[in-house]
Amino acid sequence: xxxxxxxxxxxxTDMKSVRQIKLNQLETFVEVTRHKSVTRAAESLKLxxxxxxRTLRELEAICGAPLVAxxxxxxxxxxxxxxxxxxxxxxxxxxxxxxxxxxDLEVRDRPAIRIGALPTVSALIMPGAVSRYLAESLRNPLxxxxxxxxxxxxxxxxxxxxxxxxxxxxxxxxxxxxxxPLYRDIVVFAVHNSHPLAGRISISASEISASPMxxxxxVSIIGPFVKRLFIEQGLPEAAQVIETVSDSFGRAFTREHxxxxxxxxxxxxxxxxxxxxxxxxINTQSTLGSVGMCMKANEPIEPAVEIFAxxxxxxxxxxxxxxxxxxG
Numbered sequence: 001x002x003x004x005x006x007x008x009x010x011x012x013t014d015m016k017s018v019r020q021i022k023l024n025q026l027e028t029f030v031e032v033t034r035h036k037s038v039t040r041a042a043e044s045l046k047l048x049x050x051x052x053x054r055t056l057r058e059l060e061a062i063c064g065a066p067l068v069a070x071x072x073x074x075x076x077x078x079x080x081x082x083x084x085x086x087x088x089x090x091x092x093x094x095x096x097x098x099x100x101x102x103x104d105l106e107v108r109d110r111p112a113i114r115i116g117a118l119p120t121v122s123a124l125i126m127p128g129a130v131s132r133y134l135a136e137s138l139r140n141p142l143x144x145x146x147x148x149x150x151x152x153x154x155x156x157x158x159x160x161x162x163x164x165x166x167x168x169x170x171x172x173x174x175x176x177x178x179x180x181p182l183y184r185d186i187v188v189f190a191v192h193n194s195h196p197l198a199g200r201i202s203i204s205a206s207e208i209s210a211s212p213m214x215x216x217x218x219v220s221i222i223g224p225f226v227k228r229l230f231i232e233q234g235l236p237e238a239a240q241v242i243e244t245v246s247d248s249f250g251r252a253f254t255r256e257h258x259x260x261x262x263x264x265x266x267x268x269x270x271x272x273x274x275x276x277x278x279x280x281x282i283n284t285q286s287t288l289g290s291v292g293m294c295m296k297a298n299e300p301i302e303p304a305v306e307i308f309a310x311x312x313x314x315x316x317x318x319x320x321x322x323x324x325x326x327x328g
Contacts, residue, residue: 116152118166187287213238
């Protein structure tokens with residue numbers, strides 16, 4: 001301990017005094033010195049002003065010296081207080097670091113909840129479910145992965161993910177997996193509300209092909225649905241086509257560069273509801289498909305994963321007004 005601090009204590013009683021100091025006294029003193037005000041320190045600590053004053057006086061009695069003094073309407077730190085503050089702050093920080101280290105060890109000992117999410121649900125369902133999880137103060141680490149449907153399902157089979165939420169895959173991809181449907185989603189042709197085609201009652205095929213078009217990749221889960229849709233309705237390919245499954249790029253390019261974005265409605269549900277994006281009058285009913293949770297068949301589910309799955313179900317029910325068709 002520095003000589004500055006040793007001088008505050010009587011040489012015969014200094015160790016006894018140290019043992020009397022409590023963390024709440026250090027915290028109170030540090031907050032008072034930080035705010036230069038007992039009143040503001042009390043507000044910060046969510047305590048009454050008399051309680052802060054009493055705690056400060058107790059600490060000064062232990063130290064045997066005044067740590068703060070009145071200075072007009074505020075307070076100033078005494079020389080003894082300046083000496084004590086350097087060590088008080090360090091001690092408080094060390095104690096907090098110790099508590100965080102213990103909590104971190106506790107979290108690391110718990111299995112992580114590993115969730116795969118397609119863009120279909122990453123924007124619409126996943127944020128609310130994660131918020132519900134955090135509100136419950138559960139201690140299992142949460143890991144959210146996004147990517148192509150097939151890649152996520154391969155990770156699920158390999159035990160690298162516990163659950164994948166997205167569209168119902170093709171039967172041949174479902175080997176060893178089970179699917180719980182939660183709602184149905186549909187593909188839309190979306191444009192920004194400033195696009196020349198926004199608000200039109202009918203649109204010709206040539207008008208559609210005149211704009212840059214964002215389409216899902218052939219290996220994405222909605223890629224085959226979109227290809228069939230073009231064939232069914234005799235739609236020509238646009239002169240400028242960009243294949244992408246990036247929802248962040250899709251939003252930015254559609255907003256700023258007059259593109260037509262062919263995308264699952266759930267990805268842009270918020271923009272459609274606000275009116276920022278508009279769905280063009282194109283019949284896409286054949287693309288309606290189930291969205292839900294994929295898990296490994298015949299394997300027990302970790303309790304924490306089941307809890308998170310429950311949050312996903314609750315969030316689907318809560319967001320029913322955003323969904324084309326709610327199941328259950």
